[in-house]
Amino acid sequence: MKKINKLFAAMLFIGVSVFSLTSCEEEEFFYDGESFINFKSTTLNTVENRSTILSVPVFLSTNSHPGDVTAEIEISGGAKEGVDYTIVEGKTLNFPAGVYSDTVKIRMIDNEKVDGNRDVVLTLKSNTAGFNLGYPGPEHTNSSVSVTIVDNDCPLDASKFTGDFAAKYTDTSDNSVYNDQSTITPDANDPTAFTISNFWGEGLPAKVKFDVCAGTVSIPSQQFSSNFYGYGPATLTSVAPVGTFSESKGKITVTFNIRVSAGSFGVHKAEFTKL
Numbered sequence: 374m375k376k377i378n379k380l381f382a383a384m385l386f387i388g389v390s391v392f393s394l395t396s397c398e399e400e401e402f403f404y405d406g407e408s409f410i411n412f413k414s415t416t417l418n419t420v421e422n423r424s425t426i427l428s429v430p431v432f433l434s435t436n437s438h439p440g441d442v443t444a445e446i447e448i449s450g451g452a453k454e455g456v457d458y459t460i461v462e463g464k465t466l467n468f469p470a471g472v473y474s475d476t477v478k479i480r481m482i483d484n485e486k487v488d489g490n491r492d493v494v495l496t497l498k499s500n501t502a503g504f505n506l507g508y509p510g511p512e513h514t515n516s517s518v519s520v521t522i523v524d525n526d527c528p529l530d531a532s533k534f535t536g537d538f539a540a541k542y543t544d545t546s547d548n549s550v551y552n553d554q555s556t557i558t559p560d561a562n563d564p565t566a567f568t569i570s571n572f573w574g575e576g577l578p579a580k581v582k583f584d585v586c587a588g589t590v591s592i593p594s595q596q597f598s599s600n601f602y603g604y605g606p607a608t609l610t611s612v613a614p615v616g617t618f619s620e621s622k623g624k625i626t627v628t629f630n631i632r633v634s635a636g637s638f639g640v641h642k643a644e645f646t647k648l
């Protein structure tokens with residue numbers, strides 16, 4: 374009942390405030406309930422590869438701000454600090470005189486692993502003013518927020534793209550075909566990257582990168598010739614998705630539409646089928 378009364382009082386307060394604004398009356402009203410500090414939300418979602426810093430708002434509500442109130446937060450949950458996220462600021466929240474909000478700022482750490490969704494839970498632990506943590510009442514509602522970091526990676530069976538492959542190169546300018554063989558090896562440090570041997574004209578290997586969720590293949594910037602038409606080393610600069618890959622019945626076909634910045638190289642298609 375106490376809570377209901379407070380809610381009613383708060384609603385009345387808001388209603389009267391609006392009325393006093395619209396009627397231009399000078400009368401002032403003050404919130405005279407218990408002081409508290411709370412998170413704006415109790416749940417939030419973000420993606421693992423979020424490029425911007427996530428701001429988690431925290432509010433202080435009081436009719437008598439003593440100035441320089443600080444609050445400490447406790448961190449828990451399955452996500453690991455330094456692995457899944459970094460708290461940029463806000464482990465200690467600051468509410469100087471006249472300031473009624475602060476934010477916890479979190480930067481996500483992207484990885485290339487299929488590791489599922491993880492939660493980081495922020496809980497108000499203490500504050501220097503002795504204010505309520507969360508809304509007044511035994512439940513301490515909004516004294517914590519659970520941030521779900523949504524995994525953006527998809528499963529990939531790297532063994533399907535490892536081993537000897539038949540290679541078929543097609544020059545799309547005249548549809549001439551050149552057949553060869555390559556060995557594909559996974560990158561030791563990146564489970565979505567592979568090296569295809571004997572790819573470029575001088576037998577140089579190609580490094581390729583899978584976007585597993587999208588099913589597309591990119592060719593990162595790399596050297597593709599040590600002496601391109603006598604002009605010295607040449608570097609491929611196209612990094613756009615240039616192909617696709619598929620997994621079906623153990624037979625793997627990888628297709629790239631090769632485009633290089635040196636326009637004279639032309640558009641080539643290379644297909645790799647597991648032997």
Ligand SMILES: [Ca+2]
Nearest residue numbers: 486488524526
């Ligand atoms: Ca991941």
